[in-house]
Amino acid sequence: MPNKKNLNPKMQVWIDARKRHHLSHAHVQMARELGLNPKKLGKMDNHDQEPWKMPLREYIEHLYFKHFRKERPDIVLSIEKKVRSQKEKKARKRQAKLQGRQIEPTDKEQSKVSPP
Numbered sequence: 001m002p003n004k005k006n007l008n009p010k011m012q013v014w015i016d017a018r019k020r021h022h023l024s025h026a027h028v029q030m031a032r033e034l035g036l037n038p039k040k041l042g043k044m045d046n047h048d049q050e051p052w053k054m055p056l057r058e059y060i061e062h063l064y065f066k067h068f069r070k071e072r073p074d075i076v077l078s079i080e081k082k083v084r085s086q087k088e089k090k091a092r093k094r095q096a097k098l099q100g101r102q103i104e105p106t107d108k109e110q111s112k113v114s115p116p
Contacts, residue, residue: 011079013038018079021045025078027057030064033073 007015017038018028031041046053054062065071077085 007080007083011083014079017041021056023057023060026072026076027060028079029073029076031060034060034063034067036060 014028014032017023018025021041023031031038036044041056044059045056053059061071
């Protein structure tokens with residue numbers, strides 16, 4: 001698992017939960033939007049021991065529909081894509097901020113030189 005070093009620990013927990021419970025990207029996104037704790041998914045998962053319990057995938061879909069009144073999220077992103085887009089957005093903001101700082105001193109110097 002070479003990606004463990006690059007990811008936020010909060011996101012890595014969701015990736016581990018996805019692998020452990022055999023969830024799809026959509027199910028992970030639905031669970032995150034519902035505010036479920038990835039460490040507690042094992043308690044909700046049916047291990048064929050409790051016949052009255054829904055399987056975890058169906059349970060997440062049931063809760064999502066109950067809360068949001070739709071079957072699935074409109075746009076489904078994997079955790080890895082979401083992290084990548086967040087990093088790119090942060091880099092763009094940082095670059096814009098640096099460019100703003102580079103432009104700013106020249107404007108201040110010009111205004112100091114020519115006060116009427």
